[in-house]
Structures are given as structure tokens and as C-alpha cells.
Amino acid sequence: MENQVLITAYGMDQTGIVKRMSQVLLDMGCNIQDSAMKQMRGNFVIMMAVSLPERDEALAELDVAFEPVRTEMGLDIEIKHFSHAHSKPVKAEDRTCILTVSGGDKPGIVHAVSSLLAEMEINIDDISTKLIEYESGDNLYVSIMEITLPPELSYTRLKENLLALSGRLNVNIEIEVVEDDAL
Numbered sequence: 285m286e287n288q289v290l291i292t293a294y295g296m297d298q299t300g301i302v303k304r305m306s307q308v309l310l311d312m313g314c315n316i317q318d319s320a321m322k323q324m325r326g327n328f329v330i331m332m333a334v335s336l337p338e339r340d341e342a343l344a345e346l347d348v349a350f351e352p353v354r355t356e357m358g359l360d361i362e363i364k365h366f367s368h369a370h371s372k373p374v375k376a377e378d379r380t381c382i383l384t385v386s387g388g389d390k391p392g393i394v395h396a397v398s399s400l401l402a403e404m405e406i407n408i409d410d411i412s413t414k415l416i417e418y419e420s421g422d423n424l425y426v427s428i429m430e431i432t433l434p435p436e437l438s439y440t441r442l443k444e445n446l447l448a449l450s451g452r453l454n455v456n457i458e459i460e461v462v463e464d465d466a467l
Contacts (some may be wrong), residue, residue, distance in 0.1 A: 287338055288317070288366050289346075293330040295359035304357060305330065308349045313337040322412070333366070379433040380409075380462040383446075383462045389415055389423040389454030397427070397457070400449055404442060407432045425455070430462075 293305060304320060309316060309332075318333040333410050336342040343363065350361050385397055394413065403406060410430040433442065443459060450457040 287336040287342060288335060289334050289363050290366055291330070291332045291334055291361065291363050292326075293328075293359050293361045295328060295357060296327055297328040298357065301328050301357060301359070303332070304353050305332075305361075308346075308353060309334060312346050312349055314346065320410075371436065379435075379439070381431050381433060382460050382462060383427075383429040383431055384458045385425070385427040385429075385455055386458075387425060387453070389425040390453075393425060393453060393455060394427065396449060396453055397429075400445060400462070401429075401431060404437060404445065405434050406437070408441070 293301070293306075295301070306316065315335045316332050316338070317335055318332065321328070321330045321332075335348065342364070347363055347397055352364070353359060355359050383397075385393060387393075394411075398408060408429055408431055411427065412429075413425070413427040415423055433439070439461070446457045447458060
């Protein structure tokens with residue numbers, strides 16, 4: 285089994301964070317397999333699934349290699365082994381969709397949408413949310429989700445349920461199937 289770790293980093297946003305972290309990983313012979321990186325309210329947050337070289341001391345060496353980045357950039361960097369490190373294989377019958385939610389900001393949007401998806405046994409594979417604040421005081425909430433539909437679920441039924449939820453929340457909800465040839 286591959287030696288995989290989860291690396292998280294957090295600190296004030298500044299130019300060069302991704303460059304410095306990826307350079308350490310490259311120098312150590314590591315491979316970034318999955319990642320999410322985002323600037324949030326003046327801070328930068330990173331999550332990365334990384335494969336380490338197959339040697340016992342690789343984790344300790346990586347931790348030491350990140351020390352200058354921690355010090356110079358003021359980042360909190362943690363490295364942990366995954367308890368279960370595997371990718372979920374994509375099956376031919378899986379349908380990946382992109383779900384976009386947008387509208388006036390209010391509490392409960394993420395909960396309402398995720399509750400509907402869970403009730404329909406739809407897995408959320410990735411989610412990104414953003415609050416766009418305008419000088420006028422109006423706030424626009426935007427969420428983009430990558431979801432996987434179970435083979436037995438009717439796409440039409442899902443669209444009907446999303447339309448009803450859209451009306452209750454007074455937001456726009458759009459869904460698009462990602463075609464196999466787009467991957």
C-alpha cells in the first residue's frame with residue numbers, strides 16, 4: 285500500500301505559499317494526488333493528499349523539510365497518515381453532476397441542500413461556497429458542488445426536488461451532468 289498522508293496548512297494569505305509547499309514536496313520525492321486550496325477572508329487554507337516515497341523515515345523527513353516554510357511564512361502545517369487511504373473508483377453507471385446554488389445569502393442554505401441530497405442518497409464529492417459582499421450591502425451566496433448520483437435515481441425526480449427546494453429557499457439551483465468525454 286502506498287504511503288499516503290494528509291497535509292493541512294493554514295496562515296495569512298501571501299504570494300508564494302503554493303510554490304513553497306509544492307517545492308518541498310517535489311524535493312522530497314512526494315506526489316500531490318488530491319488537493320483543495322482556498323483563500324478565505326485574508327487567510328489561505330490547504331488540504332492535500334500526498335503520496336510519500338516508500339521508506340520508513342519519509343514522514344519525519346517531510347515534517348523537518350517543512351520547518352523553514354512554517355517559520356518564514358507563518359504557516360501552521362500538519363501532516364498525518366490517512367487511516368484509510370484509497371480512492372473511490374468511478375463505476376460506469378455513476379453519474380457525476382455539477383450543482384450550482386446562488387442567491388441572496390441567508391443561514392441554512394448548505395444544510396437544506398445537503399439534507400435533500402442525503403435523503404436521496406446522493407454523495408457530495410466536493411463543495412465550494414463563497415459569499416460575495418457588495419458595497420451596497422447586498423450579499424450573494426454561491427455554492428458549487430460535485431455530486432455522484434446513484435444509478436437507480438431518476439434525474440427527473442432529482443430536478444423536480446431541486447426546483448421545489450429552490451422555491452422554498454428563494455435561490456437559483458442548477459444541475460448539469462458531466463459527460464464522460466469531458467473527464
